[in-house]
Amino acid sequence: QVQLVEFGGGLVQAGDSLRLSCAASGRTSSTYHMGWFRQAPGKEREFVAGISWGGINTYYSDSVKGRFTISRDSAKNTVFLQMNSLKPEDTAVYYCAARRISVSYRSSEYGYWGQGTQVTVSS
Numbered sequence: 001q002v003q004l005v006e007f008g009g010g011l012v013q014a015g016d017s018l019r020l021s022c023a024a025s026g027r028t029s030s031t032y033h034m035g036w037f038r039q040a041p042g043k044e045r046e047f048v049a050g051i052s053w054g055g056i057n058t059y060y061s062d063s064v065k066g067r068f069t070i071s072r073d074s075a076k077n078t079v080f081l082q083m084n085s086l087k088p089e090d091t092a093v094y095y096c097a098a099r100r101i102s103v104s105y106r107s108s109e110y111g112y113w114g115q116g117t118q119v120t121v122s123s
Contacts, residue, residue: 001112002098002112003024004022004098004113005114005115006022006115008117009118009119011120011122012120012122013086013121013123014121014122014123015086018083019083020080020081020083020094020117022079022096023078033102033103034050034070034096034097035048035096035099035110036049036079036081037094038094039092039093040091040093043092047105047107048064048068049064049068050104050105051071051079052103058070058071061105067085068084070082079096081094083119093118095114095115096114099111099112
């Protein structure tokens with residue numbers, strides 16, 4: 001069992017930066033592959049970024065590539081999403097998620113989710 005809690009959302013202006021954190025707890029949480037997803041009102045939940053359990057492999061959606069960076073501190077069981085050059089279209093609730101096998105782009109393949117944190121980017 002893995003519990004996930006996100007931190008760091010807020011209201012920022014276009015062009016600003018924000019860093020989200022996801023604290024994981026559970027006996028083997030450090031061995032899980034992690035993903036960040038987001039969901040805007042009226043839209044489906046979409047993949048944003050993912051990182052392998054060892055932190056070596058990272059994955060990004062085309063919409064955030066070059067602006068967002070995912071990383072993890074395995075000693076602290078925490079995953080980060082550094083978001084730079086934010087745009088109004090980045091506005092959404094951001095969720096972190098965990099799964100055992102590998103990073104997946106599909107939200108349905110993750111078994112553990114945080115409660116989400118709101119990110120609002122004003123123009």
